[in-house]
Amino acid sequence: MSCREEVAELRPHVEGLRSQGNVAVIGSGTPAMAKAFAERMGLPPDLPVLSDSRREAYRLLGFTRSIRSTFTPRALLNSLRALRKGFRQGRVQGDPFQQGGTLVIAPSGEILFRYQSKEPGDHAAPDRLIAALRGA
């Protein structure tokens, strides 16, 4: 449900973000799961939703994968917040213990923004991404 909440928060900002740069959503599930997720979340059909089922990019970026990081007290509070807003957890489509994060990368390869999720429900606010893209 926290993933749904994150993407639902992002959705109204997709066009604003894309006026400043490229945007892609990446997950650890299969391409078929990515497609179903994009449709369910009402994402623009031309927004890339990419599958990293071998979690190669997650590993290179050092995004946390652990059972302990999945079940923290704050993750529980974040889940309750997402539930209150009406986001339900669907069947997990990917690795349930993999945490995510957000990067903004310039054409030079410079990292303009990096946010590493510590636990479910912890993610970067879209306006910080827009600011990072604008600064590129």
Add this chain to the structure above:
Amino acid sequence: MAKVDAKLADVTLKDSDDRPVRLGSLWQDRPAALVFVRHFG
């Protein structure tokens, strides 16, 4: 400012139609925001 690991640009992911996408192609011409979700749940 730190640069991304060069290996990251060469990671090939699949799009939702199962076509390969080289990750580095996303920031080749314009800056790119990459949102890594936990899973597609």
